[in-house]
Amino acid sequence: xxxxxxxxxxxxxxxxxxxxxxxxxxxxxxxxxxxxxxxxxxxxxxxxxxxxxxxxxxxxxxxxxxxxxxxxxxxxxxxxxxxxxxxxxxxxxxxxxxxxxxxxxxxxxxxxxxxxxxxxxxxxxxxxxxxxxxxxxxxxxxxxxxxxxxxxxxxxxxxxxxxxxxxxxxxxxxxxxxxxxxxxxxxxxxxxxxxxxxxxxxxxxxxxxxxxxxxxxxxxxxxxxxxxxxxxxxxxxxxxxxxxxxxxxxxxxxxxxxxxxxxxxxxxxxxxxxxxxxxxxxxxxxxxxxxxxxxxxxxxxxxxxxxxxxxxxxxxxxxxxxxxxxxxxxxxxxxxxxxxxxxxxxxxxxxxxxxxxxxxxxxxxxxxxxxxxxxxxxxxxxxxxxxxxxxxxxxxxxxxxxxxxxxxxxxxxxxxxxxxxxxxxxxxxxxxxxxxxxxxxxxxxxxxxxxxxxxxxxxxxxxxxxxxxxxxxxxxxxxxxxxxxxxxxxxxxxxxxxxxx
Amino acid sequence: xxxxxxxxxxxxxxxxxxxxxxxxxxxxxxxxxxxxxxxxxxxxxxxxxxxxxxxxxxxxxxxxxxxxxxxxxxxxxxxxxxxxxxxxxxxxxxxxxxxxxxxxxxxxxxxxxxxxxxxxxxxxxxxxxxxxxxxxxxxxxxxxxxxxxxxxxxxxxxxxxxxxxxxxxxxxxxxxxxxxxxxxxxxxxxxxxxxxxxx
Numbered sequence: 001x002x003x004x005x006x007x008x009x010x011x012x013x014x015x016x017x018x019x020x021x022x023x024x025x026x027x028x029x030x031x032x033x034x035x036x037x038x039x040x041x042x043x044x045x046x047x048x049x050x051x052x053x054x055x056x057x058x059x060x061x062x063x064x065x066x067x068x069x070x071x072x073x074x075x076x077x078x079x080x081x082x083x084x085x086x087x088x089x090x091x092x093x094x095x096x097x098x099x100x101x102x103x104x105x106x107x108x109x110x111x112x113x114x115x116x117x118x119x120x121x122x123x124x125x126x127x128x129x130x131x132x133x134x135x136x137x138x139x140x141x142x143x144x145x146x147x148x149x150x151x152x153x154x155x156x157x158x159x160x161x162x163x164x165x166x167x168x169x170x171x172x173x174x175x176x177x178x179x180x181x182x183x184x185x186x187x188x189x190x191x192x193x194x195x196x197x198x199x200x201x202x203x204x205x206x207x208x209x210x211x212x213x214x215x216x217x218x219x220x221x222x223x224x225x226x227x228x229x230x231x232x233x234x235x236x237x238x239x240x241x242x243x244x245x246x247x248x249x250x251x252x253x254x255x256x257x258x259x260x261x262x263x264x265x266x267x268x269x270x271x272x273x274x275x276x277x278x279x280x281x282x283x284x285x286x287x288x289x290x291x292x293x294x295x296x297x298x299x300x301x302x303x304x305x306x307x308x309x310x311x312x313x314x315x316x317x318x319x320x321x322x323x324x325x326x327x328x329x330x331x332x333x334x335x336x337x338x339x340x341x342x343x344x345x346x347x348x349x350x351x352x353x354x355x356x357x358x359x360x361x362x363x364x365x366x367x368x369x370x371x372x373x374x375x376x377x378x379x380x381x382x383x384x385x386x387x388x389x390x391x392x393x394x395x396x397x398x399x400x401x402x403x404x405x406x407x408x409x410x411x412x413x414x415x416x417x418x419x420x421x422x423x424x425x426x427x428x429x430x431x432x433x434x435x436x437x438x439x440x441x442x443x444x445x446x447x448x449x450x451x452x453x454x455x456x457x458x459x460x461x462x463x464x465x466x467x468x469x470x471x472x473x474x475x476x477x478x479x480x481x482x483x484x485x486x487x488x489x490x491x492x493x494x495x496x497x498x499x500x501x
Numbered sequence: 502x503x504x505x506x507x508x509x510x511x512x513x514x515x516x517x518x519x520x521x522x523x524x525x526x527x528x529x530x531x532x533x534x535x536x537x538x539x540x541x542x543x544x545x546x547x548x549x550x551x552x553x554x555x556x557x558x559x560x561x562x563x564x565x566x567x568x569x570x571x572x573x574x575x576x577x578x579x580x581x582x583x584x585x586x587x588x589x590x591x592x593x594x595x596x597x598x599x600x601x602x603x604x605x606x607x608x609x610x611x612x613x614x615x616x617x618x619x620x621x622x623x624x625x626x627x628x629x630x631x632x633x634x635x636x637x638x639x640x641x642x643x644x645x646x647x648x649x650x651x652x653x654x655x656x657x658x659x660x661x662x663x664x665x666x667x668x669x670x671x672x673x674x675x676x677x678x679x680x681x682x683x684x685x686x687x688x689x690x691x692x693x694x695x696x697x698x699x700x
Contacts, residue, residue: 017682054645165509167561171516171554178523178547190540193526216581223577223618388618389629392611395581396633399588399610400603404647409589416585423578427570428512446543458536 003129006355013356014363019062022055023364026063030070031371034077035379037084039394041071042433043218045330046210047394049337050401053207057338058353062360064334068327069121069310069361072270073368076113076303077379080106081233089270089306092278096291096298101233103294108240112296113303114372116252120304121365123256124263124311128318128358132347135319139344145452145462149472151445154322156476157266158437166483169434172425176435179204180442187450199410206333208411209439211398212418213425213432214326219391220423235376244296251281251297252304259305263312269325273309274302311361318354319344322441326433329440336440507567513559520551580617584610594653602650602660603642604634643668 013019029048033039045064052060075087080097093113100109142150159169182193183203194200240248258280259273281301282291291298314331316322321343323329335342340350347354372379402411425432456462463469504510523544533539591598591606608630615626641647642664651660 017679051645167558168512171558174547174550175519181544185540188540190530192530192540192544220577220581224574388620392614392629393633395614396607396610396637399585400637400641403592409592412585412589416582420582427573429508430512450538453535458534
């Protein structure tokens, strides 16, 4: 029973005082930023990246993971009580959740979404446990050409599912790859784009870029908007009625299944999971007219789906080292900061980190139910804190955090520069996520590409001759062709305009 | 409606600018051959792709009607950037200005950033500074044991000298809690192993 042995090992790691503490910190911070509209998990994890530099690897990854899935729990609270999405993945929860709250069923909606999320989180964690080992073994058969093609597929798929213009998103991927080149060339030792600045010879540090592009740019955009806060609805009883429970549990099952699948896909993740789950519920319901008027299924299914997807999106990152969305790109960055090269070797070289992190996810989910249900009153109070108190706090954490990476003020200046760049990206409607994926994968992709070309004596056909590589490239090509088809493009645009409203 | 000010046209221009910049800055990097790629092969390839994509994006933007780029609001982005630079300059001891360290730097950052928002009440900002000073000290200096100057007057860190006893007292308390937890856990572990016989 290898699996059982691994789980026991993981539980042992996850239940140490230190790791329990950081799981709790992660879940608390995640719930906090989930509840607060305007700060998402991407900005928060970017902001906390430098802090993880001072923590042991396992503790830091446990904390960052906690923030990510914690935000999925917290986001639903704001959606249900204030009709404002606390998180992008909770947008659809507003529709029926807020209607339930107006009918005095706020407590039931909160309980169903928390318990549904817990169930989905448990299933998601189990799926990671089951799939981690086979996938890792498969990945170990990959040669340099296969890896290069796999990364190409990951990047293209992420673009296809990203918001907005595909062409711009592809250009952002390439821009990210370009920024990833900064530093010393591994093969020849030549300095590339370093401007003779010694700090740049090891490459641009990932953390200041992430903080600038996501943290600073998000603060500035929020400062420009006038944020109005409406009052939250009072919560009375937390218990759902028998009828509500009967309707909710099949929806939870469906949401969990759909979310788990969509989470694994490159470019997928909680937001996509939640939207698809809501659409599915509405389609298969015998009474679709109840949706939008407080249907329990409309809360249960998307809330389970976003949590399941948040868990399963760890699978490609943990087993293949390929991030499927911006948060996973940040997790890869956090691993690199700790000196761990993400990929199939993590499981064999750092089994305690690997299984400890997975075990902590389940413990974290358990903590979140407690954090979210009995302590709901505290989070509602937090909603009344105006944004002008939060933005200086975020800025300060970014500034001190960047400095703490190497005790150098150059990193703080980098945050400022990338903040301006990130602001320009937002103004021009260019997504930051594809850029980040390109940046993280860039150096590895170049290495695999050059190694593959060296092995094939400069023949690019090597990418088509290896069956694994060919299969991956064909999938990539199909995705690109599908994107160009007018029908699909229209459907995709509709899905995104729905998301924005 | 000015097509030269649409979001897409301007982003195309931005991508072209990055491509040109990469070609210029990477002009001395050897390209090499496809068998033995030099350090410049991939940078050049990426730069040309940027030029191509930028041209396509800008070109199509001129032919279609797209979203206009909004005029940026200068105040928030300027104040935030100035705040970060001021923070960087005030953090380490300098010959120009005698009072430096984390506390003066964070005061400057919070003050400037608050000026970038649309509501500015001095009492709130002062309260924010006090709360965030305590929080920053607790998280970075106590929690993460970071080496950071608190409050330099000249070149002596007065802040660290005053606060150091507080920090070590906090560590003592946490050390006690930790050893208590370890004791309880070892008890639970031994019970568990005796019952189930795992490992």
